[in-house]
Amino acid sequence: MSAPHEMTAGDGPAARDSGEPVRNVTVRKLLRALWRDKLMLFPLLFLVALMVAAVGADLLAPHDPFDQNLRSRNVPPMSSPTSETSSFPYLLGADPLGRDLFSRLIYGARVSLAVGLSSVLASGTLGILLGLMAGYHRGWLDDLVMRGVDVLMGIPGLLLALFILFLVGTGFWNLVIVFALTRWMIYARVTRGLTLSFREQPFVEGAQTIGCSDSRIIFRHILPNLASPILVLATLEIAIVILAEAGLSFLGMGIQPPAPTWGRMVAEGRDYITSAWWLITFPGLAILLTALSLNLTSAWLRMVSDPVQRWRWFMGRPESRPEGDTELATAYSEPQSSRTDIESSEPAHGPAANGDHLLEVIDLRVNFRTPDGLLNAVNGISYTLNRGQTLAILGESGSGKTVSAEAVMGILDSPPAFVTGGSVLFDGNDLLQVSPSRRRRLCGERIAMIFQDPLTALNPAYTVGSQIAGMFQEHRGTSKREATAKAVELMDRVRIPSARERVHDYPHQFSGGMRQRVMIAAAIALDPDLLIADEPTTALDVTVQAQIMELLAELQLETGMGLILITHDLGVVADVADSVAVMYAGKIVETGPIEEIYSRPAHPYTKGLLESAPRVDRKMDSLQQISGAPPNLRFIPSGCPFHPRCAYVVDRCTVEPPPLYEVRHDRSASCHRIEDVMNVN
Amino acid sequence: MARYVARRLIQSLLVLAVVLTLVFFAGRVIGNPAALILGPEARAEDVKTLEERFGYDKPAIEQFGRYARGVVSGDFGNSWWQRRPALPMALERIPATLQLAAVTMLFALPLAMILGSLAAWKPGSPIDKGVNVISLTGASAVDFWIGLMLILFFAVQLRLLPTSGSGSLKFIILPALTLSLRPLGRVAQVTRSAMLDQLSKPYIKTARAKGFRERRIVLGEALKNAFIPIITLSGDEAISTLNGAVVVETVFAWPGIGLLIVSAVTNRDLPLIEALVFVVAIMIIVTNLLVDLTYSYLDPRVRYG
Numbered sequence: 001m002s003a004p005h006e007m008t009a010g011d012g013p014a015a016r017d018s019g020e021p022v023r024n025v026t027v028r029k030l031l032r033a034l035w036r037d038k039l040m041l042f043p044l045l046f047l048v049a050l051m052v053a054a055v056g057a058d059l060l061a062p063h064d065p066f067d068q069n070l071r072s073r074n075v076p077p078m079s080s081p082t083s084e085t086s087s088f089p090y091l092l093g094a095d096p097l098g099r100d101l102f103s104r105l106i107y108g109a110r111v112s113l114a115v116g117l118s119s120v121l122a123s124g125t126l127g128i129l130l131g132l133m134a135g136y137h138r139g140w141l142d143d144l145v146m147r148g149v150d151v152l153m154g155i156p157g158l159l160l161a162l163f164i165l166f167l168v169g170t171g172f173w174n175l176v177i178v179f180a181l182t183r184w185m186i187y188a189r190v191t192r193g194l195t196l197s198f199r200e201q202p203f204v205e206g207a208q209t210i211g212c213s214d215s216r217i218i219f220r221h222i223l224p225n226l227a228s229p230i231l232v233l234a235t236l237e238i239a240i241v242i243l244a245e246a247g248l249s250f251l252g253m254g255i256q257p258p259a260p261t262w263g264r265m266v267a268e269g270r271d272y273i274t275s276a277w278w279l280i281t282f283p284g285l286a287i288l289l290t291a292l293s294l295n296l297t298s299a300w301l302r303m304v305s306d307p308v309q310r311w312r313w314f315m316g317r318p319e320s321r322p323e324g325d326t327e328l329a330t331a332y333s334e335p336q337s338s339r340t341d342i343e344s345s346e347p348a349h350g351p352a353a354n355g356d357h358l359l360e361v362i363d364l365r366v367n368f369r370t371p372d373g374l375l376n377a378v379n380g381i382s383y384t385l386n387r388g389q390t391l392a393i394l395g396e397s398g399s400g401k402t403v404s405a406e407a408v409m410g411i412l413d414s415p416p417a418f419v420t421g422g423s424v425l426f427d428g429n430d431l432l433q434v435s436p437s438r439r440r441r442l443c444g445e446r447i448a449m450i451f452q453d454p455l456t457a458l459n460p461a462y463t464v465g466s467q468i469a470g471m472f473q474e475h476r477g478t479s480k481r482e483a484t485a486k487a488v489e490l491m492d493r494v495r496i497p498s499a500r501e502r503v504h505d506y507p508h509q510f511s512g513g514m515r516q517r518v519m520i521a522a523a524i525a526l527d528p529d530l531l532i533a534d535e536p537t538t539a540l541d542v543t544v545q546a547q548i549m550e551l552l553a554e555l556q557l558e559t560g561m562g563l564i565l566i567t568h569d570l571g572v573v574a575d576v577a578d579s580v581a582v583m584y585a586g587k588i589v590e591t592g593p594i595e596e597i598y599s600r601p602a603h604p605y606t607k608g609l610l611e612s613a614p615r616v617d618r619k620m621d622s623l624q625q626i627s628g629a630p631p632n633l634r635f636i637p638s639g640c641p642f643h644p645r646c647a648y649v650v651d652r653c654t655v656e657p658p659p660l661y662e663v664r665h666d667r668s669a670s671c672h673r674i675e676d677v678m679n680v681n
Numbered sequence: 682m683a684r685y686v687a688r689r690l691i692q693s694l695l696v697l698a699v700v701l702t703l704v705f706f707a708g709r710v711i712g713n714p715a716a717l718i719l720g721p722e723a724r725a726e727d728v729k730t731l732e733e734r735f736g737y738d739k740p741a742i743e744q745f746g747r748y749a750r751g752v753v754s755g756d757f758g759n760s761w762w763q764r765r766p767a768l769p770m771a772l773e774r775i776p777a778t779l780q781l782a783a784v785t786m787l788f789a790l791p792l793a794m795i796l797g798s799l800a801a802w803k804p805g806s807p808i809d810k811g812v813n814v815i816s817l818t819g820a821s822a823v824d825f826w827i828g829l830m831l832i833l834f835f836a837v838q839l840r841l842l843p844t845s846g847s848g849s850l851k852f853i854i855l856p857a858l859t860l861s862l863r864p865l866g867r868v869a870q871v872t873r874s875a876m877l878d879q880l881s882k883p884y885i886k887t888a889r890a891k892g893f894r895e896r897r898i899v900l901g902e903a904l905k906n907a908f909i910p911i912i913t914l915s916g917d918e919a920i921s922t923l924n925g926a927v928v929v930e931t932v933f934a935w936p937g938i939g940l941l942i943v944s945a946v947t948n949r950d951l952p953l954i955e956a957l958v959f960v961v962a963i964m965i966i967v968t969n970l971l972v973d974l975t976y977s978y979l980d981p982r983v984r985y986g
C-alpha cells in the first residue's frame with residue numbers, strides 16, 4: 001500500500017517536446033512497479049508460460065493432441081498411458097476419444113491466443129483509426145462514428161457475433177472479422193476523447209503552427225501519447241475476446257474440429273460430467289486463469305501508467321471521522337511536541353479560566369498527511385467565543401481558517417487531515433475527547449455550520465423542504481409531515497418568499513441567495529448555540545451578500561447564538577463581527593476587537609489585508625495588494641512565517657518566530673515590530 | 682413527460698425499422714438463404730430448386746416488399762426448422778428469459794449496490810478488497826463453465842438442486858446465480874466509484890455538519906445521487922444478460938430466448954432468426970426506455986422538453 005513514488009517521474013521519451021504529457025509506460029517503470037507489486041509476478045508468469053506453450057506446442061505437448069486411443073478413453077489424471085507413441089503419463093487425464101487432455105490444452109492455448117491477439121489487433125486498429133479521425137477532424141465524421149459507437153454498444157455483442165457467424169460461417173478469419181466488427185467501439189471512444197483533449201494542448205497547437213501535416217501530427221504527436229491507455233484497454237480486450245471465443249466454441253460456433261479449443265473441450269466434456277469431472281474442469285480453469293491474468297495485468301498497467309489512480313485506489317474518498325484515527329495521528333505529531341511553544345503566553349484569554357465561554361479553542365493543531373509528506377495546516381491556534389458574540393476568522397485561502405473550523409465541527413476529511421493536538425471546549429466539554437456518536441449528535445443540534453457554495457452544499461436530489469425537515473427527523477424523530485410544516489416556518493423565518501409553495505422545489509430551482517437562506521434555515525432549525533459560517537457570502541452577488549449578513553446578524557440577535565464568520569474579506573464582516581482573529585500559515589497572527597483592529601492594525605499582514613480591501617473611508621486608488629503568495633504549508637518560512645512578504649521585515653524576523661504579544665488587555669499580535677506597525681499611520 | 686416518451690418511441694421505431702431492413706439485406710445479400718438451409722455441402726441444383734420454391738430468385742426489392750408487409754402484420758414466415766410461424770415461437774420464449782433476467786438482476790443489483798457503497802465508504806477495507814475480487818471474478822468468469830461447475834457441485838455431488846430444465850423455483854437458482862456474476866461485479870465496481878465521487882461532494886460535509894448518521898449519509902444522501910451512473914450501467918447489464926442467457930440457457934436447458942437463438946443458428950433457420958432479432962430489439966428498446974424513465978424519476982434536474 002505504498003504511496004505513488006513517481007508522481008513526477010519524467011522519464012518518458014516524450015519529455016523533450018514542449019509540454020507533452022508524460023504518462024507512457026516505460027520498461028524501466030514497469031520493472032520498478034513489478035518490484036513493488038511482487039504478487040503481479042503470478043499472472044505475468046502465467047501469461048508468459050501460456051505464450052510459450054502456444055508457440056512451442058509441437059515441442060512441449062507430451063502427446064499428439066489428435067492421437068485417439070480407445071483403450072485410454074476418459075482415463076483420470078495421472079494415468080499411465082496405453083499408447084505406444086509416448087510413455088508420458090496423462091497428466092490431466094484423457095478425453096472420450098482417448099486423447100491426452102494436457103496436450104489438447106496446450107494446443108487450445110494456441111487457438112485462444114491466436115484468436116485473442118489477432119482480433120484485438122484488428123479491432124484496435126479499426127477503432128483507433130476511426131477514433132483518431134473522429135477526434136481530429138470532428139464534424140460529420142465524428143457524428144457518424146460516435147453514432148455508430150452508440151448503436152453498436154447498445155447491442156449485445158455475443159448475439160451480434162452469432163448473427164454474423166450464422167451468415168458468413170465459422171472459421172478463424174471469420175472469427176477475427178466478427179470480433180473486429182463488434183469490439184472496435186471502445187477503442188474509438190477512448191481514442192477520440194484523448195485526441196480531442198490533446199488537440200487543445202500546446203504541443204499539438206505548436207506543431208500545427210509550424211505547419212506539420214495532419215498525418216504527421218496524428219502519428220508523431222498524438223498516437224504516441226495514446227500508447228498507455230490503449231495498452232491497458234487492449235489487455236482487457238484480449239481477455240474479453242478469449243472469453244467470447246470460448247463461449248462461441250462452447251456453442252459450436254467457434255473454430256471447427258479437429259483443432260482443439262478450450263470452449264469446445266468443455267462442451268465435449270458435458271456429457272461425462274458425472275463420470276469424468278476432469279474433462280470440463282481443466283479447460284475451464286485454463287480459460288478462467290487466462291482471463292483473470294489478463295484482467296489483473298490490465299488493472300496493474302493502469303495503476304502503473306497513472307499513479308494518481310493508484311493513490312485514489314488506496315486512499316479513496318477522504319473520510320470524516322478524525323476521532324477514530326487519533327492514535328495514528330499522534331504518531332505523526334512529532335513536529336508539535338518537539339517544538340518550543342511560542343504562544344505559551346496567552347495574554348488575551350486566560351486558558352480555561354472560566355466556564356462561561358461558549359467555545360474555547362486551545363492550541364488546536366491539524367496536520368494533513370499527503371503522499372508528498374506532512375503538511376501543517378493549523379499550528380496551534382487558540383480563541384474564545386461567548387454567547388451572542390460574533391468572531392470573524394480572517395485569512396487568505398490556505399491560511400487554515402476553514403480547516404480549523406472543520407476541526408471544531410468534527411467534520412474534517414480524515415484522511416488526509418488529522419487533529420494532532422489541543423482541545424475544543426464547547427460549554428466546558430472537550431469535543432476532541434467525547435465519543436464520535438455524541439459529537440455527531442451535537443452537530444446540527446447545538447453547533448451548526450453553513451458553507452461557501454450553497455449550490456454544492458445542498459443535496460441536488462432532495463427538495464429544499466426535506467433538507468430542512470431532515471434536521472427534525474434525524475435529531476427529534478419528528479414525523480415527516482410535522483417536519484415539513486416546520487421547514488415552511490423556517491423558510492418564512494429566513495424570508496424565502498412563498499415558502500409554502502416552494503418547500504417542494506429542488507435546490508437548482510433557487511437563486512444563489514435563496515439557496516444560502518435554505519442552508520441557514522436548516523442550520524438554525526434546532527436552535528443551535530453556535531453557528532459557524534464558512535465564507536457564507538463569497539459565492540454570492542455583492543447585493544445579496546449584504547442581505548445574507550444582515551439575516552445572520554438578525555438571527556443571532558433573536559437567538560443569542562455565538563457566531564463564527566470565516567472570511568477572506570474583512571469588509572463583509574466589519575459591521576457584524578465583535579472580534580476578529582487573523583490567520584496566516586495556520587496561526588493566529590492578530591486578534592482583538594474589530595474596531596480596534598480595523599482602525600489600528602498591529603500586524604503588517606492585517607494591515608495589508610485592510611489596505612487591499614476596498615473601503616468607503618479610503619480612496620480606491622490607494623488599494624494595494626500584499627505582494628507575494630501565501631506560503632506552501634509544507635515549507636513554512638523560518639522565523640516569522642510572514643517575513644518573505646512583509647514590508648517591515650528586519651533580520652530578526654527571519655530567525656526568531658514572534659510570540660503572540662499582548663498589545664492591550666484584549667488584543668494581541670504576533671510580530672516583532674508591533675509598535676512600528678501601529679504608529680506608522 | 683408524455684411528449685418525451687412519445688418522441689423516444691418514434692425514435693425507437695425508426696431504429697427498429699433500420700435494424701430489420703439491415704437484417705433482411707444481410708440475410709439475402711451476404712448469405713444465400715437457400716444455401717443456408719441446405720448447408721455448405723449442398724448441390725447447386727438443389728439450391729436452385731429451393732430458391733425458386735421460396736421465391737429467393739426474385740429481385741431483392743420485390744422480396745423486401747413481401748418481407749416488409751409480413752413484418753408489419755407480425756408475419757415473419759414459417760420457421761424452416763419447426764415448420765410453424767416464427768414470431769409466436771420467439772414470443773413464447775420471452776417469459777422464461779424475463780423470469781431468469783429478473784431473478785438475476787433482483788439478486789445482483791441490490792447486493793452490488795450495498796457492497797459497492799460499503800467499499801466506497803471505507804476504501805481499503807476488507808469489504809473494498811472483496812468488491813475488487815468479486816468484480817475481477819465477474820470480469821473473468823467463464824459463464825458456461827461456472828454453470829457446469831455449479832451443476833457438478835450442487836446437483837451431481839450434493840444432489841441439492843436439479844441439473845437443468847425448468848419448473849419449480851429450484852430450477853432457477855443455479856442459472857440465475859451463474860448469470861448474476863458479471864452484473865454483480867460490474868455494478869459493484871461502478872457503485873464504488875460513483876459513491877466515491879459523491880462522498881467527496883460538499884453536500885456530504887453539510888450532512889455531517891447536520892449530524893446525520895453515517896448510514897443516512899451513505900445510503901440516503903450519497904447513494905441517491907450515485908443512482909444515475911448505476912442505473913445507466915444496470916440497464917446495459919440487463920441488456921447484456923441476453924448475452925449470458927444464450928450460454929447459460931444452453932447449459933441449463935432453460936427454455937428461453939437464448940436457447941432458441943442457439944437452436945435457430947445451429948438449424949440455419951433464417952425466418953426464426955429474423956423473428957428473434959425483432960423480439961430482441963424490442964426487448965432492448967423497452968429496457969432503454971425504462972432506464973430513461975427511471976432517470977427522470979430520480980434526478981429532479983432532468984427535465985424533458
Ligand code: SF4
Pocket residue numbers: 603604605640641642643644646647648649650653658670671672673
Ligand atoms: S515579525 Fe517581522 S516579518 Fe513578521 S510580521 Fe512582524 S515585522 Fe513582519
